[in-house]
Amino acid sequence: MVIAPSLTARERSLTSELVHEHRDRIYIRKDIILKLVEHGELNQSKMMSYCGLNNVKHKVILDEMVERGLIVRVEEPWGAKKIIKYKVSERGRALAREILEPYELLFPRREGDKQP
Numbered sequence: 001m002v003i004a005p006s007l008t009a010r011e012r013s014l015t016s017e018l019v020h021e022h023r024d025r026i027y028i029r030k031d032i033i034l035k036l037v038e039h040g041e042l043n044q045s046k047m048m049s050y051c052g053l054n055n056v057k058h059k060v061i062l063d064e065m066v067e068r069g070l071i072v073r074v075e076e077p078w079g080a081k082k083i084i085k086y087k088v089s090e091r092g093r094a095l096a097r098e099i100l101e102p103y104e105l106l107f108p109r110r111e112g113d114k115q116p
Contacts, residue, residue, distance in 0.1 A: 028053065028061055029070075030100055036071060036088035037096045044084040062086065070095065 031051045036042060039050075044062075048055055065071045070092035076083045088096065 025061060028058065029065060030103075032062070032065065032086075033070060033088055033092050033096050034100055034104070036086060037093060041074075041085050041087040044086065047086055065092075 028051065032047065035047060035050050039046075042050065044055070047053075047062075048058070053061075062071070062073070066073045066086075069089055071086050072089050074085045074087070076085065
């Protein structure tokens with residue numbers, strides 16, 4: 001019988017941080033999909049603002065959601081620049097309808113709850 005050594009305080013702290021980071025990412029994805037369902041289409045700046053995100057830290061989450069087919073990224077030329085817009089895909093809409101919206105009804109956020 002092999003007994004696993006107990007974790008050090010630092011290892012427990014790192015494990016806890018990873019669990020919280022994963023949970024935060026779940027709520028971030030949920031908020032993104034629900035905002036897009038609510039608004040239809042948002043440019044990148046508005047989406048980041050509405051969801052309380054920043055582009056540097058959270059763009060990887062958006063890219064992952066695009067890659068998995070939950071949201072659609074559209075680039076529109078605007079002079080020498082381009083505007084990046086996002087909208088929810090049918091797959092993302094189904095996820096919202098079947099899972100996220102019922103979850104919000106069962107466990108609504110309270111006024112003081114922190115949103116990611």
